[in-house]
Amino acid sequence: MKSNLFSPDNAAMLLIDHQVGTLNWVKSNTLEEIKRHTLALARSAKETGMPLILTSSQEDQVQGPLFDELAAAVPEAFANRIQRQGVVDAMKDPQFAMAVAAAGRRNLIIAGITTDVCVVYPAITAIQQGYNVQVVVDGSGSPSTLADETALRRMEAHGVTLTTTNQLIAELAQDWSSPNGSKLMQVLFEEVLSKQG
Template sequence: MSIKLFAPNDTAILLIDHQVGTMSWARSAEFDDIKLRALALARAAKALDIPLVLTSSMEDQPQGPLLAEFADIAPEEFAARIRRTGAVNALDDPNFAAAVKATERSNLIIAGVTNDVCTVHPTLTALAQGHTVQVVADAGASITKDADEIALRRMERAGADITSTNQVLAELAVDWSSTNGQRILPIMFDLIPS
């Protein structure tokens, strides 16, 4: 079985619903850890010129606003974020689907704030559409550890690769001495627990 590694020139990063309220419902990991990893993925997208698509759901409801730090890291993408009006599956929203299609990338790195809701449904849809998908499991969580494990197993059975933030960043860097490697190293150092 051969596995094709993702490269910056054939990949897009989708960050789904990293909103202040929704993040407080994800209990199988710490809020600050999820936030740190989601922001690291956004930083990597900008550092490596990878298309970044942000989306939120019902920001004026208990889900709350998208993390404000995204505006500092990726101001254009933050301003252009797809504000869904309630579609559970982000890819059911025509604006989000169009934004993903516009990246013209077949490889998708997906992280949603809740793996058992925000991540699982668009992942299954993207796989059915023929995309190759890596789910960054530690940039999200679920309401319980059991719910998280069940969602990750479901996505993996459907054909998604389950990965971590460190794994995917190292894969995109390829070589630490390269320009891309040098751009990714500081982001990875920020992920090391103090």
């Protein structure tokens, strides 16, 4: 039986619109939690050689740039980020869609700000295009809990799998004693577990 597990060898990481202005609109989770989980996701991709695609929308407007810690953690992905000019559904932005296709992976891991605008549409579009999609709920957030929950229900109804950072990293690792597993455990400890109150 074929495994449906995502791994560093069969998945790509898409981080959408983790911008300083947009982050300020999120009330469904704390800014610190979202940043921690986003950094863990970005570093997990980087440490295991998984394709990592960052995108932003209208950086010169109220949304602002991607948050500094993300740019510092994955400078190469940051330099290559897809800067959209306002297309809400990133999968309908030609440059972004080309970057995703070029990664050559049918399994997509998505997190973004906000869940109810910037994540829901590309996640559903990707499913409709034949991708398998996991959305990392705690690396995302919305202006209200109701907005977040509604977007999550809508995505699930379209076949998106919902996950959390810890759950996803364990899925990618499968064995903490493997080379990728030990790298992922270190990332999880440094970015998430050691910083929990």
